[in-house]
Amino acid sequence: MKNSKISSIWLPTRDEGLRRLETFLPYAGREYARLRNFDDGPGRHAHVSTLSPWIRHRLLPESEVVSAVLKRHRFQAAEKFIQEVFWRTYWKGWLELRPGVWQRYQSDLEQIMDRLERDDDFQDRLSRAISGGTGISCFDEWANELTGTGYLHNHSRMWFASIWIFWLGLPWQLGADFFLRHLLDGDPASNTLSWRWVAGLQTRGKAYLARPDNISRFTRGRFRPNDVALVKAPPISGPPDPTPRQIDARTDWNRTRRTALLLTEDDLSPGFLGLPVNGFEGFATLNSLHGQSPLGVSNMVAAFVNGAFSDTWGRIRSVAGRPIGHDLQTSSVDNLVDWARRTQIEQLVTPYSPVGPAQGALDILERKLAPLGIDLVRVLRPSDAMAWPRATHGFFRFRQQIPSLIKQHNKDIGR
Ligand SMILES: Cc1cc2nc3c(=O)[nH]c(=O)nc-3n(C[C@H](O)[C@H](O)[C@H](O)COP(=O)(O)OP(=O)(O)OC[C@H]3O[C@@H](n4cnc5c(N)ncnc54)[C@H](O)[C@@H]3O)c2cc1C
Known part of the structure; x- marks a missing residue:
């Protein structure tokens, strides 16, 4: 096992994500393609990156991971790893087209x-x-x-x-x-x-x-399941998929209005919005994780996401170089509406949240802000704006566009 430096402690910070990425980079080429399907068991996931918790919340955006891999390997050598990262993009796009x-x-x-x-x-x-x-x-x-x-x-x-x-x-x-x-x-x-x-x-x-x-x-013989005699998997049937819709989102925002920055658990690298943070009147986070399951998420998941929000606060403060005038951390849309009213902002700018609990919360927020004359501006990353509408068919068709989609990644500037 070569990549044995991967830690089994999940620290919810961007620095930890970067450290893991750096440790994994040498193995992201042909070695990944050869060994990625082997599961050696808990704490021994040496053939895969284990980066998904950081990428999921965009402590590390997909574009940054792909770009780091391409600095280390030629496209052909790292194609398998890059394709896997694009599975995430594809699934997001597919669901966004069919909420x-x-x-x-x-x-x-x-x-x-x-x-x-x-x-x-x-x-x-x-x-x-x-x-x-x-x-x-x-x-x-x-x-x-x-x-x-x-x-x-x-x-x-x-x-x-x-x-x-x-x-x-x-x-x-x-x-x-x-x-x-x-x-x-x-x-x-x-x-x-x-x-x-x-x-x-x-x-x-x-x-x-x-x-x-x-x-x-x-599993290299760790399991020899003679207790599962699965011989066939008859596909489950379901209603036809909805026809893909248009994605209606902005890729820029008006910089002359009194603005607050809003972050959700879907994208904790807001640099692409064009910080400096000094341009914002306030900064808020909305945690919608409770909407992920009717039974609530585990303590470990909640702690990871709360930690990721805290890490992001720290990074935003250090970019601003000063405390930000007004701030709020909440999981309640109503608290956020009250706060927006009190801070007298004209618009809340947030990275676009794809289909899921945060998007649902933002829909409610938008409806509640409208009578107050406050706009919610959801800004889609240029790379997502290019990729998601292409998830109309299967992954095979989508993946042929990966080289042109990567070219769009350099527009996701700033972390
Ligand atoms: C039943 C099932 C449920 C899954 N649920 C989730 C989920 O809730 N969240 C989630 O992030 N992934 C999910 N996956 C996809 C995949 O298993 C994980 O993304 C991957 O195992 C993460 O581990 P890694 O970072 O070590 O992956 P690596 O092999 O190192 O891959 C690098 C990155 O590529 C992306 N990626 C890799 N494989 C996939 C995939 N099949 N689909 C989408 N993205 C992928 C991830 O961002 C991952 O971090 C699920 C897969 C299955 C079969």
């Missing part, structure tokens, strides 16, 4: 949770699955790794989801919710659409089958 898929997931989940309350056997099966008590050794270990560390290797996420759906017969929505509560990188787009992909809803008619020999090979 109804997220809304449907949420309403399905609500109905399933109602059913759960009335069905003891269902409850029992679920509680064994999430507490590592099914008796399927690999599955139980992954459940424990997820709840114990907040991370799971991609291949194990795929095997876990496949066993959850096709062997344990549990609804994929409950599995997606379990992940969103415990993953430090829990992300509405990547998570919902990956679960749909395993279930056979995303690539219609094609589900993912976790094969025991594959598990054994890529």
